[in-house]
Amino acid sequence: MALSEARARVDGSGRPPMVPAPSAPVRSRDPEAHPAPTGREEAWRFTPLRPLKALIAGQEPDGKVDVTVSAPDGVEVENVGTDDPRVGRVLTPVDRVAAFATVRAGGALVVTVPAEAELDEPVLLRLRGDGGVSYGHLAVEVGPFARATVVLDHTGTARYAGNVEVYVGHGANVTFVSLQDWDDDAVHAGAHAFSLGRDARLRATHITLGGQLVRLCPTVDYRGPGGDAELSGLFFTDAGQHQEHRLLVTHQERNCRSRVTYKGALQGADAHSVWIGDVLIGAGAVGTDTYEINRNLVLTDGARADSVPNLEILTGEVTGAGHASATGRFDDEALFYLMARGIPADEARRLVVRGFFGEVLDRIGVEALRERVTAVVDAELAGVGA
Template identity: 50%
Template sequence: MSPVTSAPAVPGAKGHSDGAGAFVPVQTRSERPRSYDPAAFEAPTGREVNWKHTPTARLAPLFADHAAPRGVIEVDVQAPAELVQERLGHGAAPRGEVFQPEDLPAAIAWKQETEAPLLRIPAGVELSEPVVVTLRGTGGLAHAHVVVEALPNSHATVVFRHTGTAQHAQNVEIIVRDGAHLTLVSVQEWDDDAVHAASHQARVERDATLRHVVVSFGGGVVRVNPSVELSGTGSRGELYGLSYSDSGQHLESQVYLHHKGAETSGDVLYKGALQGEGARSVWIGDVLIGPDAVGTDSYEANRNLVLTDGARAESIPNLEIETGDIRGAGHASATGRFDDEQLFYLQARGIREDEARRLVVLGFLAEIVQKIGVEELEAELFAAIEKELAMEVAR
């Protein structure tokens, strides 16, 4: 096993915050320090740029660098026979080809996961059924690093489903080779006391496409941060998200899309609904169009629907452009309550108010659910939305 190495040192790697100090704090996603060594990061206090919207006290178990007991997460993989499954130690390719931890839980998960599962789709293969990885937490601390590699010109869908309870620090490393098309869906259906901090990092190569979908319903604190680099000419990234935050839940995603190659395209759309006292969602979207990303076409948006008093959504879109030769780039954010005109329109046609509200919410969230492309999962998610709406009516 080769030793764990650190990414190049970056000034301000420790102790950076928004407060006054001896140096200018790290503000942009592209400048954040990265290292495989947990000692390169201090435990978050909530003052740091990348933690200031997160309830760090509730994530505290994930900041301790010590081994977790085995078997906390029960794993079941349902997959077509063509899928290749292996284990990768530190230094075994392609582990680490793309992934570099940029926060403490990710660095600890990298270190503590000594044998990372690899899910590889062979070159030129189109999987007839999705790969479904069910992870059921049985209580306690757990670390994971998973590698998903789609070899050239392959087509596949991989679904991660999280259930039960755990304090889970998770890395997902995604490599989409030339001409491949990969859909990766991460569904959080945890119990109410679960804590989950996940770092997803991906590279998309020439003429390849990654559709990445985050769906968060369950869990006390869930923070899933996808980072996608469009490195190859003609590569495409589609990053979609859906959250439904209930009383006391904190559901968060910090999204980073880096256009690095020429003629790349990106579409980012996250939607959230919130209901109940203390329900909270956080979305931070960063798009970087690099100096060589000529011909880029990119757009990001976040929409939130607040259903009751006491709920709060935070939405922060950011866009950096380092070349003037692009086709288009933009971002948008909107948070609001029910559209009274929509409700009036439906009620004027004889639909009860509670049914009208149900139809509005379903219509709002359906756009993301229908992008998954797995009929059985889509039906389950619509049922989960219906269940959440029933809880609102029962209040």
């Protein structure tokens, strides 16, 4: 297990590490406190660094990501400075790119859902890049016992470093969806941090479909007992694309639950996906119930999927803890079964892949978004042929 990396990312949640780790990276907003990655570090060993060169160097922004917000009545949307106490309450950077995202963003966008609010419509944030280097920082605050859905929709092109932190109040229920539907030449590095209060519930889904390189690092921690987090992911990695999802769930409170389910499909030469799933259970986190799973479907030759689940348990009093990972080829038998019943090969192929993704698609929670993702997957499959 990559313990040094896991400890470092625990630090990134804003809490001190459970086990002293002298070699763990510093938590700091100051980019110069973080060494530039070389590719030899555990946290960066799968990541092509060349496309990230400008973001690692902290190049001054010369592009723009336009943000438009559609929010139900009662939701407050503000632009604030980085000295606002809500900025950094959940996320403290543990790498150079995330630190530059904070200091170069020129402030932060804060979305506040008041306590006990019941939102019937999602908060929709559309981020569209127009090229060049840009940075962003978003903080979402959901008050106690509120219920809300928040959708981030990334399109266009950019070399973009974006931080997202979501503070879920006690007893609140939050659905969060981040869609990466970038143009083929986009580069996106994102740190997404979630913090759950007592008896809070989170349903977070990350969907990555476009971009030359997308590297997302979601983390979850709990501020009280009874928290329940489900993290789902869907990615379709095409020829020449690198899509990387590095997750960390830190259980340090009693009687909390987590489930992680990520599924990816790959096709084309040099398509490369990376999934890292770290779960840490602290000595005081008795009654923890956790399970993580990653499944990868390789559709053509030349594609590569790396999958590394890690689990560290510091208490014997858990309800359940486990992980699983598998990567396999397209099921030709299933395809033959459908074709033998008169279904054309291209339609049969779509049905098999839709069935593979169905569990994650059902969790998106926004019908229009689910239909859009399904259409993109179908278009990708049509491109490769049956």
